[in-house]
Amino acid sequence: MANDTRTTKNAGTVTRRDFLGSSASVGAAAAAGLVAQAASTNANAAADAKSKPAIRPPDEMKTRDEAIKPANFPMDGAQVFAKFCKDEGLAALFCCPGNYPIINAIAAEGIPTYGGRTEGSMCSAADAFSRVTGEIAACSGTEGPGFTNMIMNIGCANAARTPLLVLASNMTISGDDTERRIQQAYQQPTTEGLKKYGKRLIDPSRIYEYSAYAFRQLKTGVPRPVHLDFPGEVTRARFKEPGELQFYYDKTRYRTESKPHPSPADIRKAVEMIGKAQRPMIVASTGVFYSKAWDALKAAAEKNDIAIVESGPSRGHFSDGHPLSASVAPDAMLSADLVVLVGQYCMPSIGEFAFGPETKYIRVDPDPTDIGRNLPIDLGIVSCEKAALEALADALPNRRRPQWVEELAKARKAFEAENEEYYQLGLKYSKDTKLLHPAVIGRELSDFLYAKDLPKEQTTIAMGGYGIARYVRRYARAFRPGQICNGAYQYGAIGPDVAYTFGTAVAVQNGVGPQKAYKGAPVIGVTGDAGFAYSGMELETFSKYKVPAVIILYNNNAWGVYTSGRSPRAMHMYLFQENLRYDKVAEGLGARGEYVTTPEEFRAALVRSYDIAAKQGVTTLLNCQAKKEFWSQGTYPPGMVRNVEPGCMSYNH
Amino acid sequence: MLNRHLAAAFATAMVCMTASLDAADSPLIESKAAAKNGKATYLRLCQYCHGVDGKAHENIDFQATNLTELEGWKRGTQPQQIFNSIKNGAGDDMPAFKTKATDDEIWQLVAFILSIGPEDRRPKND
Numbered sequence: 001m002a003n004d005t006r007t008t009k010n011a012g013t014v015t016r017r018d019f020l021g022s023s024a025s026v027g028a029a030a031a032a033g034l035v036a037q038a039a040s041t042n043a044n045a046a047a048d049a050k051s052k053p054a055i056r057p058p059d060e061m062k063t064r065d066e067a068i069k070p071a072n073f074p075m076d077g078a079q080v081f082a083k084f085c086k087d088e089g090l091a092a093l094f095c096c097p098g099n100y101p102i103i104n105a106i107a108a109e110g111i112p113t114y115g116g117r118t119e120g121s122m123c124s125a126a127d128a129f130s131r132v133t134g135e136i137a138a139c140s141g142t143e144g145p146g147f148t149n150m151i152m153n154i155g156c157a158n159a160a161r162t163p164l165l166v167l168a169s170n171m172t173i174s175g176d177d178t179e180r181r182i183q184q185a186y187q188q189p190t191t192e193g194l195k196k197y198g199k200r201l202i203d204p205s206r207i208y209e210y211s212a213y214a215f216r217q218l219k220t221g222v223p224r225p226v227h228l229d230f231p232g233e234v235t236r237a238r239f240k241e242p243g244e245l246q247f248y249y250d251k252t253r254y255r256t257e258s259k260p261h262p263s264p265a266d267i268r269k270a271v272e273m274i275g276k277a278q279r280p281m282i283v284a285s286t287g288v289f290y291s292k293a294w295d296a297l298k299a300a301a302e303k304n305d306i307a308i309v310e311s312g313p314s315r316g317h318f319s320d321g322h323p324l325s326a327s328v329a330p331d332a333m334l335s336a337d338l339v340v341l342v343g344q345y346c347m348p349s350i351g352e353f354a355f356g357p358e359t360k361y362i363r364v365d366p367d368p369t370d371i372g373r374n375l376p377i378d379l380g381i382v383s384c385e386k387a388a389l390e391a392l393a394d395a396l397p398n399r400r401r402p403q404w405v406e407e408l409a410k411a412r413k414a415f416e417a418e419n420e421e422y423y424q425l426g427l428k429y430s431k432d433t434k435l436l437h438p439a440v441i442g443r444e445l446s447d448f449l450y451a452k453d454l455p456k457e458q459t460t461i462a463m464g465g466y467g468i469a470r471y472v473r474r475y476a477r478a479f480r481p482g483q484i485c486n487g488a489y490q491y492g493a494i495g496p497d498v499a500y501t502f503g504t505a506v507a508v509q510n511g512v513g514p515q516k517a518y519k520g521a522p523v524i525g526v527t528g529d530a531g532f533a534y535s536g537m538e539l540e541t542f543s544k545y546k547v548p549a550v551i552i553l554y555n556n557n558a559w560g561v562y563t564s565g566r567s568p569r570a571m572h573m574y575l576f577q578e579n580l581r582y583d584k585v586a587e588g589l590g591a592r593g594e595y596v597t598t599p600e601e602f603r604a605a606l607v608r609s610y611d612i613a614a615k616q617g618v619t620t621l622l623n624c625q626a627k628k629e630f631w632s633q634g635t636y637p638p639g640m641v642r643n644v645e646p647g648c649m650s651y652n653h
Numbered sequence: 654m655l656n657r658h659l660a661a662a663f664a665t666a667m668v669c670m671t672a673s674l675d676a677a678d679s680p681l682i683e684s685k686a687a688a689k690n691g692k693a694t695y696l697r698l699c700q701y702c703h704g705v706d707g708k709a710h711e712n713i714d715f716q717a718t719n720l721t722e723l724e725g726w727k728r729g730t731q732p733q734q735i736f737n738s739i740k741n742g743a744g745d746d747m748p749a750f751k752t753k754a755t756d757d758e759i760w761q762l763v764a765f766i767l768s769i770g771p772e773d774r775r776p777k778n779d
Contacts, residue, residue, distance in 0.1 A: 349705065350705070351695075351696030351700045351705055352700070352701075354697055356693065357692075357693040357696070418752075492713065560714075561713075561714060561715055563744075563745040563746050564715045564716050566716065632745040632746075633742050633744075633745060633748050633749070634742065634743075634744055634745055635745070637742065637748070637749065638748055638749075639745065639746070639748065640714070640746065640748075641748070642701070642748055643701065
């Protein structure tokens, strides 16, 4: 560990009790510990302390703990909106300054708020927060540049079907089209195709009504981003009493909690089809997570010995450790004769999922307009996922399928054998090159998280990167809901990785939804050197808020697609300078950094960094030096490993 | 006896007609049924990079080969060469599939790949 004086002497693994204790003490000592944090989080600053000012969080961080001040009439438009969000259970806001009345009012209501370095990253942090909690989060930015900085990230959330509330200020109604002052942009057309619903609010008296429009969309059916933009006349309008607001009804009257339930005839037909099948499999996807249907899923699977394979932007709603899990059994897919797609919002086309050509399909989805798209169905069931799985669990007969269960076990064993083969190759390549092969990173991480002292359900991973993810996905496991945020899912963006890790870490730090039992635990982030450029500055946000994580950066000096640089004159466009010190960037932003090049160094640094994250709330960037040629199957087979979907390797669908 | 001679002559003629078939090539590459079976394997193993239609227009990972045109094939266009590329991998990007498919499945795959290429290379036998 170069130039780092902060190595903990008693570095070792940390149990849940350790981190819960440390979390509590961190909270209690938050104010007093700021100076200590500064000293412990930046070695270079410590070394230069005599002559240069040290990196430290602002004193104002203390004021986050001040009493909540909920607004009451008379209120301005922003306060009406913020109060509405609080009442609807908005779980967090991630933003950059701009849209001042709204973000200030949301903070005043006591909704957890976080300010980061770019609007796009904050948008992705909110996205990841939802992906690992199932709850609604918001992002916000200023008009024009702040808003357009979020576009790629809104695209990611849209592809992942995240219930993301996108907020932005947008000049004034009176100034429309004039280019008066600066930052004018037509926001709603810009998010066309990237959202479920959007509205520029132009009538101040309807701000409550349109808030209801927004949350109806966010809380029903298939989720996607909702985008509201606020002109100044709306956020600053004054309302003395409720009568001045249109459609001012309680949430029990402006929306319903009722969900679509399956028809009994459809369930009878599904039970009949499952009964005839020898090797039935459920693809448990996005809708299973958001409808919190994991108990119903398990009940249905266990009653009839139905295999379960996961897909989607988050993993863990069916444990990889269950004997019926096919998420780490890719060879089993081909032999499934009946597949029940549940909540598979992002539909694959024929051939994209590794099922056989004769496989029959049942699709369960709350949206009838999507059933039958891309993949011909044998039965479509319009229903909330949870309701359908509960109905199936009730209606299915008890049945054991020992042969199928044995096939699943064999397929899992074959996958583990393949992973072991890659690991052994990786060790050899690492030894030969004195650089870290990605299979070694994946396997060593897996051993640390699941095979040693940590409870295997404890650590949540924000899975990112490009080539590195192809390997780490094979070794990462999910044993409970929301344990893996599948970063690049569907939109294929690698840039938000550090931001995804931040949103994931905030969710765990606050113990939201399925993260409750692991409140305060450090999270793991995975990224590559290409992806890091887009959201790496958020390491500063980790440090500012003392949100603990260990971020693994795979540094192979190139874009993951470098093999496409076929002509000698083109190759330079695919490459970076070699051996860049991203770890020093981390140190410069108030986090820790370590630079590792061998399996032994990686192993020790992982243990040390996790320990420091758990005990001190300090995030570390592990800069893992590799080489681009590890992606060449000709030179270092298997090179860029193949994806098989659905299952643990899924990220297309 | 005459019929037996005719049959032998017919068989010889058939071999001559399929002159592109090397001695090591499998007869499966001339079979439409094999090509149909090969499509299932193709969808499972190949379409991720080469696309559902073989044109590789949608691969964002790297520039995979367009299997419907012979230009740009870097490891040879003959059936045995295609077989070898599938079985043992090719170049930086194409992995080996020898543990994912049997030799017969790979030959069926070759038949399918020929079936989406130029007319004169397509399997002819029912």
